[in-house]
Amino acid sequence: MNKRLIALLSILSLFLTLPTFPVNAAAKAGAKCTKVGVKSVVNDKSYICTKSGKKLTWLESKNKQSAPGLPGGFETNTTYSTDIGYEHQFDRPNAIDPGTPTEWKAMESQSSVQKLGFRIKKYQLGQQRPKSLVTSKSDLLSADACKMPDRSGDYFLRAFPSSGNEQFVVGRGAYPKPKVTIQVVPIFAEDTAKPTRTPEEEYGKYFNFIKNWIEYSSDVPSEVLIRYPDKYLSFSKKIKPYEISHKLERPHPTFANDLLAEVDSQINFSGAQMVVVVVPGGTPLDVIQQGPLGDFITQEGTIGAGSSVYPDTYANPLRLQYAGLAHPYWWIHEFFHLGIPLDDHYGDQRFDVNSEYGMGWWTLMTPGGGDLSIWEKWILGYIADSQVRCADKSNTSLHWLAPSSVKTTEDKALIIPLSQTKVIVIESIRAAGMYYKWPKNTWGALTYVVDVTKEIHGYGMTLILPQNRSAGTLPYKLAEAPLRIGESVTYEGVKISIVESGNFGDVIKVEKVA
Incomplete structure (x- = not known):
């Protein structure tokens, strides 16, 4: 055997005896990998x-x-x-x-x-985490200490339902919740368009949007059931004379009863918490608008959250002031006004920082297009008590909050009780969920006060604006309200500072000041 062949065999033997090392297999969704972030x-x-x-x-x-x-x-x-x-x-x-x-x-x-x-x-939520050492929950107040009770005499739901709220006791509650069954009631009449498709074919995109939002926004188990009859049901009366309008301040007094007299025997309402009345697409907006319809007293029981909606593929959209409520975002917004309703958060609608500016255009219950506030998510059961950090205003503490519109079971809400009727709420805002269009200059820790004694429509939730810069009005009202890293606000002797920020959310310091 010549020397060159011996050398070649020696090298081959060396390679065959070398240990092997694990490497990432070809990437595909769900396959194993070896290092986070690669x-x-x-x-x-x-x-x-x-x-x-x-x-x-x-x-x-x-x-x-x-x-x-x-x-x-x-x-x-x-x-x-x-x-x-x-x-x-x-x-x-x-x-x-x-x-x-x-x-x-x-x-x-x-x-x-x-x-x-x-x-x-x-x-x-990914694997990135803050470097700050946050205060242990064992050193904080229990979540129950932050469950401010609602005032039972108030028309709107602003805090946790009290035992004296009889409407909640009988199960009317605010909907939609993470677990909800919505019964669609599709009808046509002499003054509507004629049906050409099934109700699900026309309105499935709306209800899929709602279902998608609820199930994504719920960090607790959720189940959204949408039930449709397979066809539109005939209603013998004209609908326009009922004057069902978005301007109705209280549910329509007779429409639900008149409707049930004709369709109740054709629909099984068992288990439903909401009723949504739809008409064929193409019906003019002035025939039926979005409006509250009140209780549906069906053969299977009473359903306390009933609503009409604007027709899909509507005709003459510019004829009415509230035509824009055909947007699926506004469907969700208006649904939260049903039953025991959530209030709007417009304040006095002047958006003057020296007056009652409310939440500006922040959160779902304003015109801004954002997500439901983390406070309202908590009182409605979209997040668990385990995701709430309840801080004593007299003690210094450090808190990490994951973004409120990102799916996770990590902490999302920081609550600081000031009294039995007032709390400070802080949540982290990033461009996710229904906030996905929010520009980067609006990201940060949204800080606001919930005061259940302010029972005027549009009042009760108010932004705490940054001290060291203008809150801004572009691209929407009070857009730059969230605190950014290095910034702070002081409210009723409580100083709130942002000490760390990232894709993971924000780290907030709470301390008492003189």
């Missing part, structure tokens, strides 16, 4: 290694799935990780969204409809 691109698809429980798996981020010249990808069912950051940057919540699903494009183009989000941008 990214991989396979066949133009982007993946990131994330940890779920004790397992490391690839999560498809869809970062590379973009249309030419457009940011990111637009898959409506994708769940993103906060570790990759918040994408789809917009300059205002009312900006046109290139990723609007096809079924909403026509509505988005209507000049009378706000260009609020027509989808839910889903994020799950």
Whole structure:
């Protein structure tokens, strides 16, 4: 055997005896990976290694799935990780969204409809965490200490229902909640359009949007059931003379009873908590608008949250002042006015920082297009007590809050009780969920006061504005209200400061000052 052959065999033997080392297998969604945060691109698809429980798996981020010249990808069912950051940057919540699903494009183009989000941008909390050592919950007040009771005589729900609120005792409550059954009642009459499709074919996109939002926004188990008859049911009376209008301050006195007299025998209302009346698409808006319909006293029992809605693919959209309420965002907003209602948070609507400016255009219960406030999510059961940090105003403490519109079981709400009728609430805002259009200069710790003694319509929740800069009015009212890193506010002897921020949310310091 010559020397060259011997050398070759020696090298081959060496390679065969070398130990092997684990490497990431070709990335695909759900497959195992070895290091959190590692990214991989396979066949133009982007993946990131994330940890779920004790397992490391690839999560498809869809970062590379973009249309030419457009940011990111637009898959409506994708769940993103906060570790990759918040994408789809917009300059205002009312900006046109290139990723609007096809079924909403026509509505988005209507000049009378706000260009609020027509989808839910889903994020799950990744593995990034703050460096700050936060105060242990064992050193804080219990969540129960922050459960400020509502005033039973108030028409609106502003805090936790008290035992004296008889309407809650009999189960009317505020809906929709994480577990809810919605009964659709589709009707046609002499003055509506004639049915050409099934109710689900026409209104499924609305109810799917609502279901999608509820199930994503609920950090607790959720179940949303939407029930449709398979056809529109005939109603013998004209609908327009009932004058069902968004301007109704109280439920219509007779419409629900007249309607049930004709359709109750054709629908099983068992188990429903909400009733939504729809008419065929193309019906003129002045025939039936969005309006409260009150109790539906059915053969199967009483349902305390009934509503009409604007027709889909409506005719003459500019004829009425409130035509924009055909947007699915406004469906959710108006649904929360049913039953035991949530209030609007407009304040006096002057948006003057020297008056009662309320929440500006922040949160779902204003025109701004945002998500439900974390306080309201708590009182309605969208987050658990275990996600609430209740801080004593007299003690110094440090708190990490995950973004309130990101899916997680981590802490989301910081509550500081000031009295039995007033609390400070803090939540972290990032561009996720229904906040996905919010520009970066609006991210931070949204800080506000809930005062149940303020029972005037539009009052009761008020932003605590930053001290060291203007709160701003663009791109919407009081847009720059959230605190950013290094900033602070002081309210009734409590100083609130932001000491760390990131994709994970915000770290907040609470301390007593003279």
